[in-house]
Amino acid sequence: MINKVVKNAQDALLGVEDGMTFMLGGFGLCGIPENCISELVRLGVKNLTCISNNAGVDDFGLGLLLKKHQIKKMVSSYVGENDEFERQMLSGELDVELIPQGTLAERCRATGAGIPAFYTPAGYGTEVAEGKETREFNGKMYVLELAFNPQFAFVKAWKGDTAGNLIFKGTARNFNPMMAMAGKITVVEVEELVEAGELNPNQIHTPGIFVQRIFQGSNYEKRIEQLTVTPKS
Amino acid sequence: MALSKEQIAQRIAQELQDKWYVNLGIGIPTLVANYIPKNIDVDFQSENGLLGMGPFPIEGEEDADLINAGKQTVTILKGGSLFDSALSFAMIRGQHVQLTVLGAMEVSQNGDIANWKIPGKMVKGMGGAMDLVASAENIIVAMMHTNKAGESKILKSCSLPLTGVNCVKKVVTNLAVLEIKNNAFYLMERAPGVSVEEIKAATEGTLIVEGEIPEMKF
Numbered sequence: 001m002i003n004k005v006v007k008n009a010q011d012a013l014l015g016v017e018d019g020m021t022f023m024l025g026g027f028g029l030c031g032i033p034e035n036c037i038s039e040l041v042r043l044g045v046k047n048l049t050c051i052s053n054n055a056g057v058d059d060f061g062l063g064l065l066l067k068k069h070q071i072k073k074m075v076s077s078y079v080g081e082n083d084e085f086e087r088q089m090l091s092g093e094l095d096v097e098l099i100p101q102g103t104l105a106e107r108c109r110a111t112g113a114g115i116p117a118f119y120t121p122a123g124y125g126t127e128v129a130e131g132k133e134t135r136e137f138n139g140k141m142y143v144l145e146l147a148f149n150p151q152f153a154f155v156k157a158w159k160g161d162t163a164g165n166l167i168f169k170g171t172a173r174n175f176n177p178m179m180a181m182a183g184k185i186t187v188v189e190v191e192e193l194v195e196a197g198e199l200n201p202n203q204i205h206t207p208g209i210f211v212q213r214i215f216q217g218s219n220y221e222k223r224i225e226q227l228t229v230t231p232k233s
Numbered sequence: 234m235a236l237s238k239e240q241i242a243q244r245i246a247q248e249l250q251d252k253w254y255v256n257l258g259i260g261i262p263t264l265v266a267n268y269i270p271k272n273i274d275v276d277f278q279s280e281n282g283l284l285g286m287g288p289f290p291i292e293g294e295e296d297a298d299l300i301n302a303g304k305q306t307v308t309i310l311k312g313g314s315l316f317d318s319a320l321s322f323a324m325i326r327g328q329h330v331q332l333t334v335l336g337a338m339e340v341s342q343n344g345d346i347a348n349w350k351i352p353g354k355m356v357k358g359m360g361g362a363m364d365l366v367a368s369a370e371n372i373i374v375a376m377m378h379t380n381k382a383g384e385s386k387i388l389k390s391c392s393l394p395l396t397g398v399n400c401v402k403k404v405v406t407n408l409a410v411l412e413i414k415n416n417a418f419y420l421m422e423r424a425p426g427v428s429v430e431e432i433k434a435a436t437e438g439t440l441i442v443e444g445e446i447p448e449m450k451f
Contacts, residue, residue, distance in 0.1 A: 120326065120364075126394065128359075128363060169298045230292065
């Protein structure tokens with residue numbers, strides 16, 4: 001089997017440069033590539049375009065890159081949990097493109113699936129559709145949406161093997177599988193890296209063909225954004 | 234008496250039908266899950282990738298890898314399933330989810346809804362709302378009839394940027410149950426003790442009142 005393993009985040013991010021476009025998996029703080037984000041902060045690369053459903057919180061996730069002014073543009077569906085983000089957006093420092101969540105997911109999927117564009121009903125008749133081609137199918141209106149073109153995709157999986165096969169856990173799956181398909185170079189960090197053959201092939205969520213580099217992550221914080229519990233009775 | 238938020242949710246829960254898959258938005262819609270009629274089975278879909286969403290976990294059993302679309306820790310019921318965001322919105326756009334309940338800032342008599350952006354204020358984004366309203370067969374909007382200044386949010390046409398067009402068919406407010414058809418709001422039910430005149434006064438859009446309007450029952 002082709003071996004995709006690199007030693008650490010530092011090796012995994014070789015080739016990352018200023019001005020690049022990245023995809024980063026995660027929904028809120030759930031399933032975000034924590035180690036890759038830390039390494040991007042350490043590298044100090046700037047003028048980045050980041051495609052990610054959310055933009056982290058002030059002191060975690062993509063908020064760490066925002067704090068150091070490394071992001072030029074965010075492409076997201078919802079960005080409401082971050083004061084620094086708001087400040088940079090209102091001051092014009094940060095460019096923001098908001099996209100319906102399903103459209104964002106499908107644009108990521110299309111990118112990796114060789115589909116340059118597709119029609120979706122989401123956003124028809126709203127400002128999201130302004131300037132875009134629209135078309136009627138079976139009496140309903142649709143908007144043409146395009147695939148992305150990211151240089152790197154940063155993905156977090158629960159378990160992965162040396163061949164790059166991935167299994168996700170819970171709702172930490174979210175955007176990660178489509179982004180894994182979409183990256184020219186897809187970098188995956190996992191909580192548990194095992195030898196090829198140790199994962200059940202019937203249970204692989206993302207086949208290794210989509211993955212260029214995989215490494216064993218460390219020190220996962222897995223912060224909970226909104227802790228909601230039922231008290232013990 | 235105008236309804237409380239809990240009562241709005243309780244009234245919406247009466248609309249649920251057996252074997253429906255349902256997506257609940259953030260706010261009042263989330264409360265609908267507390268009032269599912271005893272004799273029916275419904276499953277809740279959370280657009281971040283979860284079907285068969287259960288209640289909040291028991292203290293100490295929370296899992297950072299199991300959250301709902303509001304980023305709250307939740308549980309998964311027996312028979313539930315997990316999937317990626319593309320598959321989740323395939324369920325939504327493909328109309329495999331029978332009902333969407335969501336909040337709104339404004340609704341108009343042609344079924345337009347505005348709930349994601351106020352010009353001049355911080356824009357947080359539409360999340361999955363545009364996909365949901367563009368696709369769902371049944372959309373119920375849960376909202377207050379008027380804003381804090383007493384101005385109607387049930388309008389001839391929306392003034393805020395739209396989330397979707399010609400999509401809302403039913404609205405449950407703190408004052409009334411309304412159906413949208415023929416470019417008008419049809420008054421179906423009144424909140425207990427609220428008069429037709431009060432509802433008329435709080436409604437800017439065209440309100441059709443046909444015959445005796447019953448009070449909501451709980």
